[in-house]
Amino acid sequence: MKINNFNTNRINPYNNQMNKVDELKKAEKPVDKVEISSTAKAMQQISEVEQLRQKKVEELKVQVENGTYKLNPEDIAKSIADFYLKK
Template sequence: MKIHGPNHSNFNLYKKQLQSQAEQKKEIDQQDRLEISNRAKQLQENNQPSTKRKAYVQDIKKQIESGKYQVNHEVLAKKMFDFWSKQ
């Protein structure tokens, strides 16, 4: 039986492959970037709900929490029908 010391060339067969993968990962991490343009940021800010809409939603939330919110089934059914008939 022949025993070789830690300097033997087959001691770590996958070391070179692991180093290569680590280097590739570093390159990928450095290359991938996402930048949002100023125009896109403005569009996102414009999509914020209006104060009137916020007040309406808050009113509905309060009604639901107090148990006073009533669903008008006829109006709901008509809106659903109109929505699905357009598509």
């Protein structure tokens, strides 16, 4: 019986795999960068109007939770009438 060295390169596939991993690690990977324009930065800032609105919402939330929020029916009726008269 004759035994030949058939497919001897598959004896230790782990070494081949590790060599490939080492090569990938050595290769430089491109670095991603993100730049935000000054306009976008300005849009992210909370404006003075937003701050005032947020403050008013917080005050109303506290009043509703405490049960001290009072509705003015005349103002509500006027707002409804104004809304429908605009159209």
